[in-house]
Structures are given as C-alpha cells and as structure tokens.
Amino acid sequence: MIYKIVVEKKDKQYDVTGLHLIGQIELLGIHDVKSARFAYAYYLKSDQFTPSAVYDIASRLLADPVTEMFHIEVIDGTSVGKTPSGTHLLEIALNHGVTDATASQVKTAVKQMGFDCEAVKLTRIYTLAGNLSADQLSQIARKLLYNPVIEHIVEPGEQPFITIAQSEPRLETFPMATMTDDQLMSLSKNRLWLNLNEMRTIRDYYAAQKREATDVEVETLAQTWSEHCSHKVFRARLTVDGQPKESFIKRIKKVTTTLNRPWCLSTFVDNSGVIEFDDNWGVCFKVETHNKPSSIEPFGGAHTGAGGVIRDIMGTGLGAKPVANTDVLCFAPPDMDWKDVPSGLLHPKRVMQQVVAGIEDYGNKMGIPTVNGGVCFSERFLGVPLVYAGSVGMIEKECAAKGQPQPGDRIVLIGGLTGRDGIHGATFSSGELTHMSETVSSQSVQIGHPLVQKKALDALLDLKAERLFHAVTDCGGGGLSSSVGEMGNPGGVEVELSHVPLKYPLPFVSEYWISESQERMLFAVPPEHIDRFKEICRRHDVEMADIGQFSDDGKLILKFKGKEVASLDMEFLHEGCPHREFDLRYPAPTIRPERFSSPPSADGLAQGLLKTLAHLDVCSKEPVSRVYDHEVQGKTLVKPYMGSKQRGPSDGAVLQPIYDSSHGVIIANGINVRYGLLDPYRMGLSVVDEAVRQVVALGGSVDRTAILDNFSLPSPEDIKTVLDLNRVVDGLCEAAMAYGLPIISGKDSFYNQFQTDSGKVIAVPPVLLVSSISVIDNVDKIIPNHIYAPEGTLYLLGLTRDELEGSCYFAQTGQSGTAVPTVDLEKAKNMYGKLHRAMRDGLVLSAHDCSDGGLGVAAAELVIGCDYGLEIDLAKVPYEGRKRADFVLFSESNSRLLVVVDPGSADAFEETMAGSACAQIGTVTQHNDLVIGEGKTRLVSLAGERLLAAWQAPIAAII
Numbered sequence: 029m030i031y032k033i034v035v036e037k038k039d040k041q042y043d044v045t046g047l048h049l050i051g052q053i054e055l056l057g058i059h060d061v062k063s064a065r066f067a068y069a070y071y072l073k074s075d076q077f078t079p080s081a082v083y084d085i086a087s088r089l090l091a092d093p094v095t096e097m098f099h100i101e102v103i104d105g106t107s108v109g110k111t112p113s114g115t116h117l118l119e120i121a122l123n124h125g126v127t128d129a130t131a132s133q134v135k136t137a138v139k140q141m142g143f144d145c146e147a148v149k150l151t152r153i154y155t156l157a158g159n160l161s162a163d164q165l166s167q168i169a170r171k172l173l174y175n176p177v178i179e180h181i182v183e184p185g186e187q188p189f190i191t192i193a194q195s196e197p198r199l200e201t202f203p204m205a206t207m208t209d210d211q212l213m214s215l216s217k218n219r220l221w222l223n224l225n226e227m228r229t230i231r232d233y234y235a236a237q238k239r240e241a242t243d244v245e246v247e248t249l250a251q252t253w254s255e256h257c258s259h260k261v262f263r264a265r266l267t268v269d270g271q272p273k274e275s276f277i278k279r280i281k282k283v284t285t286t287l288n289r290p291w292c293l294s295t296f297v298d299n300s301g302v303i304e305f306d307d308n309w310g311v312c313f314k315v316e317t318h319n320k321p322s323s324i325e326p327f328g329g330a331h332t333g334a335g336g337v338i339r340d341i342m343g344t345g346l347g348a349k350p351v352a353n354t355d356v357l358c359f360a361p362p363d364m365d366w367k368d369v370p371s372g373l374l375h376p377k378r379v380m381q382q383v384v385a386g387i388e389d390y391g392n393k394m395g396i397p398t399v400n401g402g403v404c405f406s407e408r409f410l411g412v413p414l415v416y417a418g419s420v421g422m423i424e425k426e427c428a429a430k431g432q433p434q435p436g437d438r439i440v441l442i443g444g445l446t447g448r449d450g451i452h453g454a455t456f457s458s459g460e461l462t463h464m465s466e467t468v469s470s471q472s473v474q475i476g477h478p479l480v481q482k483k484a485l486d487a488l489l490d491l492k493a494e495r496l497f498h499a500v501t502d503c504g505g506g507g508l509s510s511s512v513g514e515m516g517n518p519g520g521v522e523v524e525l526s527h528v529p530l531k532y533p534l535p536f537v538s539e540y541w542i543s544e545s546q547e548r549m550l551f552a553v554p555p556e557h558i559d560r561f562k563e564i565c566r567r568h569d570v571e572m573a574d575i576g577q578f579s580d581d582g583k584l585i586l587k588f589k590g591k592e593v594a595s596l597d598m599e600f601l602h603e604g605c606p607h608r609e610f611d612l613r614y615p616a617p618t619i620r621p622e623r624f625s626s627p628p629s630a631d632g633l634a635q636g637l638l639k640t641l642a643h644l645d646v647c648s649k650e651p652v653s654r655v656y657d658h659e660v661q662g663k664t665l666v667k668p669y670m671g672s673k674q675r676g677p678s679d680g681a682v683l684q685p686i687y688d689s690s691h692g693v694i695i696a697n698g699i700n701v702r703y704g705l706l707d708p709y710r711m712g713l714s715v716v717d718e719a720v721r722q723v724v725a726l727g728g729s730v731d732r733t734a735i736l737d738n739f740s741l742p743s744p745e746d747i748k749t750v751l752d753l754n755r756v757v758d759g760l761c762e763a764a765m766a767y768g769l770p771i772i773s774g775k776d777s778f779y780n781q782f783q784t785d786s787g788k789v790i791a792v793p794p795v796l797l798v799s800s801i802s803v804i805d806n807v808d809k810i811i812p813n814h815i816y817a818p819e820g821t822l823y824l825l826g827l828t829r830d831e832l833e834g835s836c837y838f839a840q841t842g843q844s845g846t847a848v849p850t851v852d853l854e855k856a857k858n859m860y861g862k863l864h865r866a867m868r869d870g871l872v873l874s875a876h877d878c879s880d881g882g883l884g885v886a887a888a889e890l891v892i893g894c895d896y897g898l899e900i901d902l903a904k905v906p907y908e909g910r911k912r913a914d915f916v917l918f919s920e921s922n923s924r925l926l927v928v929v930d931p932g933s934a935d936a937f938e939e940t941m942a943g944s945a946c947a948q949i950g951t952v953t954q955h956n957d958l959v960i961g962e963g964k965t966r967l968v969s970l971a972g973e974r975l976l977a978a979w980q981a982p983i984a985a986i987i
Contacts, residue, residue, distance in 0.1 A: 029075055030103040030188060033086045034153065035096055036067035042095045049154065052172050056366060061158040069119065070134060071103065071149040071188040081143050089137055103188065116158075116165055119182040120174045121151040124190055125448050125532065127475040127546070149188045171366070171375065177325045178475065197537045199593055200243035204234040220250035225606050233600055244538045244586055244594040251506035251542055252513055253605040255778055261744045261753070262776055264608035268754060276757050280737065283761050284770040291803075292734065292770050298430040299340040299502060300348075301772025302423065303734050305803055306691050310428040312348045313695075313801045314340040315356075315418035315738050317777040321474075322386075322415040326379045328475045330386030332450075332546055333417040335476040338394065339502035341421035342485055343549060345428045347492040347500050349485070351663055351685045353391045354418035355401040356697055356797055357383060357652075358740075360410035361644060362986045369410070370784040377986060379413050380652075387417065388655045393478035394485070398656035399664050399681035404701045405644040411782025411790035414740050416797050420695060422685050427492065431499030433515055433552030439523060439576040440497075440551040440558075441508070442565055443484040447531035450474040450507065450544025474546050481547040487568040488549065496557040496564070503548035508575075509541050511550045516578055517602050522585040523576035525593070537588050552578055610750050620706075620833070622845030627912050633960075634968045636837065636914060637884045638978040643836040645702075646881045648980045650675070651987040665692065665807055666726065669893075671814035675976070676893015679722040679813045679877050680800075692807035694733075696722035697799045700880070702834040704794040707848040708752040712759020712796055717851045717922045718879055719800035720767055724860045725875040725925055727811040727867050728802035730767055736799040737774040742781045742791035749778070752794040760796060766853035769800075811867050812874045814893040820873055820952035821934050822898060824883065825859060826924030827852075827945040828916060830909030836881045837918030846909070849922045856923035859944040863925070866940040871933045878924040884917040884960075886926050888975045891958045897972065899959040900950035913962055928952060 037043040045066035053061050070090055072082070082100055091098040122128050131148040138145040154173055156165075169181060202215065212227035222230075230249055234241050251257060262277040274282070284295050291304035300314030318333025334353065341350045360376035369375050391398045396419070491497060503511045508528070512521055525540040534540060553561050558574065565572040579585075584601060586594035628636055640646060650669065658667040666682035669675050680696030698718030703711035716735065723733050737760055742749050764771055781791035804810070831849040832838050866872055878886040883905070887898050902916045909915070929937045938946065953959070956972035 029073070029077065031072045031077060031082045032101040032103050033070045033072065033082070033090055033098055034067050034101070035070070035086070035091045035098045036065060037095060038097045049172065053168055056167060056171060058160070058164050058168065060160055060164070061156050063157040065155040067153040067155070069151045069153050071151070072138070072145060073147040073189055074143070074145050076144040085138055085141065085143065089134070089141065116156045116160055118154045118156070118165070118169055118173060119151050120154070120179050121149070121182050123178055123180055126178045127449060127477055129475070129477040129479065132477065133479065147189050151182060172378070175325055175374070178328060192533050194533050195535070197534055197540070197588070199537045199588070201240045202243070202246060204231050204241040204246070205238070207231060220246065222250055222253060226253060229604060229606050233604065242593055243536065244541055245596055247538045247542045248509045248513065248584070248594060248596060249601065251509045252601055254506070256505045257510055258605055259776055260605065260608050261750070261778060264610050266610050266612060266754070268612045269614060276753065279757055279761050280771055280774065283764045284772065286765070287768055287770050289770045291732070292772060293425065293428045294345065294430065295770065295772045298345065299343045300421070301734065301736065302344060302428045303772060303801065303803065304425070305422065305686070305693070306689055308425060309686060310423045310425050311685070311693055311801065311803065312341050312344045312421040312423055313418070313736060313799065314773050315354065315416050315736050315775065315797065315799050316340065317738060317740060317775055318415045318417060319412050319740060319777055319780050322379070322383055323412045323782070326374065326382035326413070327386040330383040330415050330417070331390050331476045332474045333415050334387045334390035335478060335481055335546055336502070336504050337417045337419045338390070338396065338481065339504065339549065341419045342488055343500050343502035344421065345423050346431050347427065347488045348421035348423035349489060350394070350396050350419050350421045351661060352420040352681065352683055352695065353396050353398040354420070354695060354697070354799065355387050355398060356416040356699055357401070358404045358406065358409045358414035358701060358795065360407050360413070361405050364410070372785065373410065373782065376410060381987065383413065383415055384652050384655060390476055390478045392657045392660070394482045395660050397658050397660045397664050399658055399667065399683065400695045400697065401653065402697060402699060403649045403652055404699060406701050406793065408791065408793050412780040412792055414780070414792065414795060416738055418799060420683070420693065420801070431497070431552065433499045433519070433578040434554070435519060435578055435580040437498055437552040437554055437578045438558055438574050439512060439521060439578060440553045440561065440572060441528065441548060441575050442487065442551065442570050442572045443549050444477060444480050444545055444547030445529050445531040445571060446540060446543050446545045446548070448534060448539055448543060450546070451539060451542060474544055476546040483568050483570050484547060484549055487565050487570045490564050490568070491561060494560065496561050497551040497553045499552040501550050503550055505544065507542050507544045513584060513601060515550060515552065516584065517598050518582060520579035520581045520583045520598060521576060522579055522587070524587050525575070526589045527573050527575045529571055529573050537593050541586065610747070612747070612751055612754055614751060620844055624843055624845060625841055628914055630967045633914055633917065634970055636841065637888065637917070637968060637970065638974070639840045640836050640881045640885060640918060641888055641975060641979045642982050643840055643881065644982060646836050646885055647982040648677070649983060650980065651983050665810060670812065671893030672816065672895050673893060676814040677889055679725040682726060682807065682810055684807050690806050690808070692804045692810065694723050694726050694728045694802040694804060695800070696726070697797060698722070699795065699797045701793055701795055702839070703848050704752070704756070704796070706834045708755035708794050709759045710848045710850050711794070712756045713763050713851040714849055714922055715796050715798045716760060716763035716767070716769070717856060718877070719798040720769070720860065721877045721923060721925060723800050723802045724863060725811065725813060725877045727809050728804055729864050730769070730857060730860050732804070733769055733800055733802040734772045735764060735769045737771055738797040738799070739776040740780050740792055740795045741778055743779050749794070756794055756796050760798070763851060763853060767857050809868060811872055813876045815874055815890055815896050815928055815952055816894065817873055817930070818896060818952065818954060819931060820928040821931050821948055822900065822950040822952065823927045823929060823937070823946055824905055824924060824949045825863060825927055825941065825944065825946050827921065828883065828905055828907045828919050828924065829921045830915060831919050831921045832915060835918060835920045837914065849920050851922045855944065859923065859941070862941050862944055863927070866937055869936070869940070871929060871937045871940065872927055873930055874928045876926045878926065880920065882918045882920050883924070888958055888979070890926065891956065891972045892976050892979060895956055897953040897955045897957045897959065898950055899953050900961070902960060902962045902967070904947050904949045906945050906947050913967055917960070
C-alpha cells in the first residue's frame with residue numbers, strides 16, 4: 029500500500045518559499061498570481077503500515093508541530109490528488125534513477141522507528157492561485173520550478189514507484205577495423221568525443237588485433253583518452269613563432285622540480301598535492317572544476333563537484349581526512365533580463381542560487397567547513413559558469429606517499445551504489461555545450477549523497493588505522509574505467525563487472541564500468557585482510573564489494589558473469605593516444621585607444637567610490653558565503669568575515685587543524701576574469717601575486733607557500749584559445765619561479781562555451797585561478813585583516829601606477845587606456861620578505877591587500893569591518909604616471925598592501941621596509957568614517973554605514 033503525506037506550513041507568513049516564488053513570477057512579467065503555497069509530499073510504500081503508524085511517522089519525523097501541518101492520503105496506484113478549485117497545482121518529482129538523498133534518509137529513519145518500509149519518494153508541490161494561461165503556467169514551471177534534466181512534472185495517473193524488470197544487460201560490438209572515417213566520427217559524436225586522428229588510432233589497434241571491438245573497450249578508451257582524464261592539450265607538442273617549446277604540463281612541473289622544496293611531500297602523482305605541516309603531519313590541497321555539469325544542472329553539478337574534490341582528499345596517499353573546503357565561482361550577472369538568456373540556458377540567478385545550494389549542502393552535511401572562496405561575474409559566463417571546488421585535508425606523513433597495489437591484491441569498491449547517473453561525464457567534458465545539451469547530455473549529470481560519503485570517510489580512517497590496504501583512490505570522472513585502469517597501470521587488472529553493486533538493473537554492460545555514480549572509493553586489499561575489511565565496512569554501514577584482482581600481465585581484462593567483455597593492453601590504453609600538436613603564431617599586438625573622462629569633482633570621486641564598492645566583483649558576497657558553515661570541526665581561526673562587527677572581508681582563511689600543535693594553515697586565492705581578455709600573460713602574473721600577497725597579509729611567509737593552478741578556457745579547436753593559454757602559462761611559471769612557489773597540483777578545463785540555436789558562441793574568457801596554501805609555525809602570529817586598535821599609522825606598501833585597464837573603476841565609468849597591471853617580481857618578493865620580518869617582530873597591527881577596486885576599496889573595507897575610521901592623504905601615495913586623484917584611488921597595481929602600525933613602532937617599521945616602496949599615507953581615527961584628501965584639500969568623507977550599504981546592497985538585492 030502507498031501512503032502520501034503532504035507537509036506544508038500552517039500559516040502563509042511561514043511559507044517563505046511560496047512568498048519568494050510570487051516575487052520571482054512577477055519578474056517574469058506575470059502579475060496574475062494571487063498566492064503561492066509550497067508543500068512536500070512523501071510517498072511511503074509498505075504492506076505493513078497501520079494508520080496509526082503512518083500518523084506516527086508524519087507527526088514525529090516529517091512535520092514540525094510548531095510551524096507545519098500535514099494530511100495523509102491513501103494512494104490507489106496514482107500519485108495525484110484533486111486540485112482545489114480556482115488553483116493550479118504543479119507537483120515536481122525527480123526522474124527515475126536520479127539520486128534522492130532525502131528519500132533515502134527518510135527510509136532509514138522510518139526503519140529506525142521500528143516500521144518496515146519498502147520505498148520512499150519525495151516530491152514538491154506548488155499551488156498557485158490566479159488566472160493563468162497554460163503558456164504562463166508552463167513558463168513558470170520551466171523557468172522557476174524544475175529542471176527537466178533531472179526532474180519532471182507529475183502527470184495524472186503517474187505511479188510514484190516504478191518496478192524495473194530484470195533483464196540481461198546487453199553487450200555491443202563494433203567492426204572498428206573496417207569502419208570508414210565517416211563511420212568512426214558518427215560513433216564518436218556525442219558519445220566518445222574523440223577526434224578523427226584518435227579514432228583512426230583505435231581502428232589501427234583493432235586491425236592489428238584482427239577482431240571486433242566491444243562497447244566496453246571503446247568506452248574505456250574514450251574515458252581514458254578524454255580531455256578530462258588525459259589532459260591532451262596540456263601534453264601537446266608546441267611550436268611558438270617557429271620555435272619548439274615545452275608542453276604546458278612540462279613547464280608547470282618544471283617549476284616544482286627545479287625549486288625542489290624538501291617540504292613538498294607529493295606533487296602531481298596523486299589525487300591532491302601534499303606539503304609538510306609539521307614533523308608528524310602533511311596537509312593536502314586540491315581544487316577541481318565542475319563547470320559544464322553545473323550549467324546543465326547547477327545544484328547537482330556543484331554538489332558532485334564538492335563531493336568529488338572531497339574524495340580526492342580521501343583518496344590521497346593512504347587516505348586523508350578533509351578539514352576544510354573552498355569555492356570560487358564565476359557567473360553571468362544574476363540581474364540579467366530574461367530576454368537576454370538564450371534557449372537551452374537557465375537564468376544566471378537560478379544557476380547561482382543552485383550552485384551555492386549544492387556546495388552548501390554537501391559540505392555542511394559532511395561536517396566540513398567552507399572557509400575561503402570568491403565570486404566573479406561576467407556576461408561571458410552566461411553559457412557556462414565556472415565552479416571551482418576545493419578541499420584541504422590532513423594526513424600522517426608516513427601515509428602521504430601514493431599507495432601501490434600488489435599483484436594478487438583484491439579490487440574492492442566501497443560507498444555508493446552504481447546507476448546510470450554520470451554516464452559519459454568525462455567524455456562529455458571534451459565537447460561544447462549547445463541548446464540541445466540539456467537533452468543530449470542529461471545523463472552526464474549526477475546528484476550526490478553526502479551522508480553516504482561521510483560513512484565511507486569514517487570507514488576509510490578506520491581501515492587506514494589498521495593498514496588493511498595497499499592503495500586507495502576515488503571513483504570520479506570516467507568511473508571504474510578511470511579509477512581501476514589508473515590504479516592498475518602498468519601491472520594489470522581482472523574485473524568481474526557483475527559483482528558491482530547496483531541501485532537498479534542496468535541495460536548495458538558498459539554502464540557498470542563507465543558510470544560516474546558518486547560516493548565510491550576503490551581499494552587494493554591484500555587477500556588476508558578481506559574479512560577484517562568487510563567487518564569494518566559493516567560496522568559503518570558502508571556498502572562493499574570485491575570486484576576483481578590486480579595482476580602483473582599488463583592487461584585490462586573485464587568479465588561479466590565469467591564471460592570476457594573487454595581485453596586491452598595497458599600500454600595502449602594509457603600511452604596510445606596520439607599527441608596533439610599546435611603551431612602557435614602571434615599576430616602583431618593591437619593597442620586599445622585611450623578614452624578618459626575628465627577628472628571627477630570631489631563629489632564625483634565619492635560617488636565613484638560608492639559605485640566601485642557596488643561593482644559585482646567587489647561588493648559583499650555575504651548572502652553566498654553566510655550559508656556555509658565556516659566553523660564546524662572547530663579549527664577555523666580566520667573566517668571569511670572578521671572584525672569587531674564580523675563584516676570586514678578577510679584576505680584568506682587560517683586553520684589550526686591539529687589541536688595540540690601551534691602550527692596553522694593559511695588558504696587564499698587569486699583570480700581576475702577581466703584581465704584575461706586584455707592580457708593573458710599579465711593576468712597570469714597578477715593572480716599569482718594576489719594569491720601570495722593575501723597569504724602575506726595574514727602573516728604567512730612566501731618561503732613556506734605552495735600554489736595550485738586551475739585553468740578554464742573555451743574550445744582549443746580555436747587556436748586563439750591555445751595562444752591565450754600559452755601566455756597565461758608563461759605568466760604563471762615566471763611568477764612561481766621568481767617567488768619560489770612550488771606548484772603542487774592543478775586542473776584544466778576546456779570547451780567552456782555554449783552555442784545558441786542561432787549559432788552564436790558564448791565563450792568564457794581565459795581564466796586562471798591560483799590557490800595558495802602556506803604553513804605558519806605559530807598561529808599566535810596571525811595578522812588581522814581588520815583594524816582593532818583605536819590608534820595607528822597607515823602605510824601603503826608597493827608602487828601605484830597608471831594601471832587601470834580592466835579595472836572595476838574603468839568598468840563603472842566606461843573609460844579605457846593605461847595598462848593592465850603587471851608585477852615587478854623581484855621587488856615584490858623582496859618587499860614581502862621585509863614585511864614578514866616586520867610582522868614576526870611584532871611591528872604590524874593589521875594588514876589588508878589592495879586588489880579589485882584598488883586603494884579606495886581596500887581602505888573602505890577596513891572601515892567597514894571595524895568601529896574606527898581612516899584619514900588618507902593621496903598626495904603621499906608613491907605614484908608613477910598621471911597622478912589624478914581617481915587614478916591614485918582606483919588603480920589596481922599589484923603587490924600593494926595597506927598596513928597599520930602602532931605609532932610607537934613606526935620608526936622600526938620604516939627601517940625594516942627600507943629600500944621598498946613604503947609610504948605613511950594616513951592614520952586611524954576614532955570615528956567610523958573614511959576621509960580622503962589630497963594635501964590640505966578634502967575630497968571624500970563617507971560614513972562607515974554608507975560604505976557598508978553600498979557594498980552590501982547589490983547581491984542582497986538580487987539573491
């Protein structure tokens with residue numbers, strides 16, 4: 029029997045979802061909705077329930093007795109009740125096969141209450157009152173209420189539970205050896221995403237083997253050779269202006285090998301990079317991209333992006349414990365007009381809300397704080413948002429080296445069950461999105477189950493404590509085909525696919541192998557430890573399956589119920605993909621014309637500051653970051669917002685991950701999406717410098733800092749993409765070498781573009797995110813990024829230049845010219861070293877970096893975060909170029925920090941900083957306002973509350 033329990037708010041004033049929906053509908057231009065109500069419907073299937081049992085479940089488990097009410101229906105095989113007169117009812121359900129974590133937890137909770145429950149399904153019900161046409165109702169549903177990629181509107185008579193008939197999964201074969209080029213590309217399109225040269229290489233392999241190919245084999249090759257897994261562009265052979273040049277990946281790795289830092293424990297060989305924390309511990313860091321899945325299904329894409337990078341930490345060495353997450357997000361402006369959103373795309377506001385919800389849901393439910401990040405905006409992200417999910421973990425130093433399976437070890441899979449979700453996720457990353465992608469590529473999106481992963485993490489840590497396995501890795505892009513294939517290379521593996529535990533029957537054998545279902549980890553377990561391994565998994569309620577063994581014959585052998593379904597040479601699988609080649613020739617540079625406005629009046633300067641504070645790249649992101657738990661685990665010392673009012677932005681995060689150690693970890697990042705379109709090389713320099721100076725602002729040392737790189741670009745089939753990438757990599761490597769920063773991990777993402785139904789391509793700009801991690805030996809030496817003392821002398825470190833091209837101020841005022849900011853690497857490193865010494869000597873009260881919006885924004889942020897104020901004299905700012913007041917205030921020159929020093933330490937501070945650009949430009953005042961002058965002329969006087977209002981308003985008004 030099936031029971032339907034509908035739970036809704038008792039009073040309209042508590043129905044926040046319904047009230048919010050009315051406002052969203054009005055933004056669509058529909059003004060006929062008089063009211064909107066929201067409810068959850070829980071379908072429970074059991075032949076053992078009594079009416080009193082169902083009432084008990086509803087009242088004790090599903091409804092809050094203070095604010096909610098419920099009613100119970102007995103369903104006679106259908107899932108739709110009567111619609112109240114004069115209203116429109118829309119019930120939204122997940123598509124079959126999509127993970128429903130809430131329903132799974134309800135089922136578990138019902139069983140824990142002592143009731144037998146066969147199945148649970150959850151739906152959402154929206155009841156709209158008003159005179160709405162069918163077209164209006166469809167528009168509301170599609171644009172605001174559901175995503176057809178993973179959801180559907182429940183139809184009258186639809187059964188809530190579907191029984192899938194068991195049938196033998198099919199195995200396909202292809203005559204690869206005799207296929208024409210056209211046939212090869214027809215097979216590749218929207219499935220394998222391989223180019224003709226790669227498909228011909230596969231054809232030659234089967235011609236030499238004199239046999240047909242199975243779909244399992246072809247899919248395995250496609251996953252392994254995908255851009256996601258093999259980084260073909262980064263490994264490509266390059267010629268630049270007629271001269272050979274090392275590949276991108278070699279240049280990046282060369283930085284780390286040349287520096288040869290003894291405190292780098294593991295780089296570029298594992299799921300994350302590891303550096304030394306103290307004598308006993310290492311700290312891991314990894315940042316992943318999950319861009320295109322987040323475009324198609326924002327919640328699921330971001331959700332599994334967060335879950336996947338957490339598993340990267342879990343799968344590092346012999347298993348690390350995640351202690352913090354990061355997220356850097358790039359969206360189109362969320363206040364865009366609906367008419368500017370092409371068919372096939374979700375509105376950027378909805379994308380933003382759902383991405384944030386996905387990251388929040390996974391991190392919070394796993395008990396991992398999200399401590400650092402950023403949000404950037406550009407219309408170029410309308411087609412594909414950029415979602416960078418990062419995670420930090422702790423690992424014992426003796427466990428930091430990547431594990432190695434031994435011949436005879438069992439291949440053990442634990443965690444989530446396998447379904448059809450995520451099919452072709454890795455290969456899908458090698459293609460361009462189009463207006464048809466939500467239909468063609470819908471299977472490439474997954475939904476995660478963080479509580480399943482939390483149990484798997486707990487089991488992993490116990491398994492590691494007893495050293496019950498030789499190696500561990502996560503199942504991510506490419507599924508088992510990637511994780512088993514990579515762990516078994518070069519030795520060999522034999523897998524029995526019928527032993528893979530399923531959510532439901534799968535129609536194709538290949539799907540057992542290439543599914544990217546979430547929350548799965550893979551282990552190499554010595555046979556003698558299998559029983560104890562099972563016992564620990566059972567204790568943690570974690571699914572476990574022994575699916576095969578590692579060998580030493582150099583073969584990947586797959587079977588299904590004893591019948592061989594794939595046989596590939598490991599060498600061909602991992603080394604057979606042909607290298608790409610790029611001949612790069614740079615055109616003559618173009619010079620952007622200068623277009624300057626007249627110097628603003630004093631009032632114009634004040635208005636310019638307020639408008640720059642309201643720029644989407646500058647303004648407060650509190651409505652985003654406040655939904656994350658920053659402090660779970662109790663290890664976060666510096667959170668995203670600090671100061672006496674807990675609203676001043678921090679330059680990074682600081683953790684104390686080991687309670688009985690004085691050591692700490694600083695995490696920061698650098699990104700600038702505007703510079704990449706203007707000068708990719710200078711963007712590379714700039715984002716490295718930003719990531720470093722934020723570490724320095726918190727008291728960290730450049731000499732104990734490592735970085736990660738994450739590249740996101742459009743299609744490399746457009747040679748301009750590769751030209752831009754070459755410049756970005758040059759900037760990255762040059763800055764990393766000059767500063768002495770080992771690059772310990774990275775990720776690249778291509779094909780970040782969308783083709784509309786009219787053929788227009790919306791491509792992201794070239795973007796490099798640099799994440800920095802630094803170990804400090806004493807957390808008591810952390811430097812605040814806010815003013816906490818009533819007296820202080822304000823210094824500006826670094827030289828300010830005419831560098832406003834790409835700046836937030838020029839974007840607000842429509843100006844162009846000057847230059848994109850560059851970095852004097854030698855002077856900057858020297859200055860950072862001196863500042864660190866001054867901090868260690870106790871000469872610095874607080875520091876804050878100058879970034880987007882320049883000196884004006886940095887000063888305003890200091891005032892916003894405290895009870896005090898600042899008085900600044902622009903005439904004292906060291907400047908090179910046209911010294912206009914607005915240029916001085918809003919130039920975004922790199923390598924600059926505002927530093928507050930106790931007046932009694934000023935002489936000692938200046939002595940320490942001698943030889944570097946360092947100027948006393950102002951003082952801390954008793955009143956919470958920002959006063960800016962030039963000599964004796966007062967130009968700006970703005971109260972802290974007015975600065976705060978301008979800074980907080982944009983996102984708060986949109987989200």
